[in-house]
Amino acid sequence: MKSMASTSDKILDIAQSLIVAGGYNGFSYADISAAIGIRKASIHHHFPTKAELVSMLVDRYRKQAEAGLQSLREQAASPADQLQFYINYWQSCVENASQPFCVCAMLASEMQMLPEEVASRVRAHFQNLAGWLTAVLQAGVEQELFRLDRRPEEQAQMLMASVHGAMLSARAFGDPGLFIAIVAPEVARLRTADR
């Protein structure tokens, strides 16, 4: 019974996939309306304005990501495994073409023309992600699983940039395999020699 999603969740689901495909200006209430068989006005009932809709969407996305990353850390897996699962998540997204792009990366590229309430939420997500990656790298260094040649914060930024850049490249070339071809070596390089 997984398909008992509420209407507002369905709206956010569709909106998210539309944003991933075409950005903030790449979808309209009419598109959502057509996709889930509801009138435009009903969407305005759930989300009065487009800026609010996308704000709620990013909030939901950030919470989901936070929860996912947090549970990854609590599963007592080693930092190396935690990082690998993070990469695997995006790899499977890209290869299934389900959500082959991070909705916040998409919105980040349009940052300059986003309503401020949306932009600040996008920044918050990246702040969270960078923080998580930094902590994982830091822990990995302490356990001698990783050898970094930069400060963990810097290395986390570099990794984040690689992952999102790899998504961009994979999409530009229409080659999902490109994602892991770019990211895997970056991750491998962090690992200590004995593995």
Added chain:
Amino acid sequence: MKSMASTSDKILDIAQSLIVAGGYNGFSYADISAAIGIRKASIHHHFPTKAELVSMLVDRYRKQAEAGLQSLREQAASPADQLQFYINYWQSCVENASQPFCVCAMLASEMQMLPEEVASRVRAHFQNLAGWLTAVLQAGVEQELFRLDRRPEEQAQMLMASVHGAMLSARAFGDPGLFIAIVAPEVARLRTADR
């Protein structure tokens, strides 16, 4: 007398900065009209449709990039310098906030909803860039300036992803310095130990 640009060039200039800021769906003929003081209909005289306008824009961008990269190689600078100049170019763009983003990277993120005539041109640019980077890395290896731990084509893809991912991060965090903080270590890593 650098300001004697033709109207159609002015149109493309404005369009490019608008796309960089907001993507394909983030600008309109009315925006261009307002920016250069010409009527909408006059823009249609130069570029009948939006898809044609952006196609011509990407063609121009690709040619400029090709010429720039080509001249870099012909200036007999070492592959290490060529790579450095490429990085420097984007660094200054990002820091001056002039064109703090690659128009093709922007369009690539919207690939799925771009008119095919535009999409194919964006792909062509990335193909060119990847080819240039591969050749530079290859030459650098032969001159023992670079030590790669991957095939040059792969390493070129990784570098391209880093550069574009770094642009995204710099913009997301509103911190131009982030670009070089991410990219410089990636480049440094390619260099052989003796400098």
Added chain:
DNA sequence: GTTTGCCTACCTACTAGTAGGAAGATTGAC
């Protein structure tokens, strides 16, 4: 004397957003 560049005036389709109402479920008072 046709081509070029720009104009006014217009079109249709679509944008986000609103007003007001119908149907059903939820709640509280008796």
Added chain:
DNA sequence: GTCAATCTTCCTACTAGTAGGTAGGCAAAC
């Protein structure tokens, strides 16, 4: 338990504004 008030969800019908694009004219340049 029943009845009425209220809340929720969705609807039809509409608004003002903007999207990309067109028709046709005018003036100057080639």
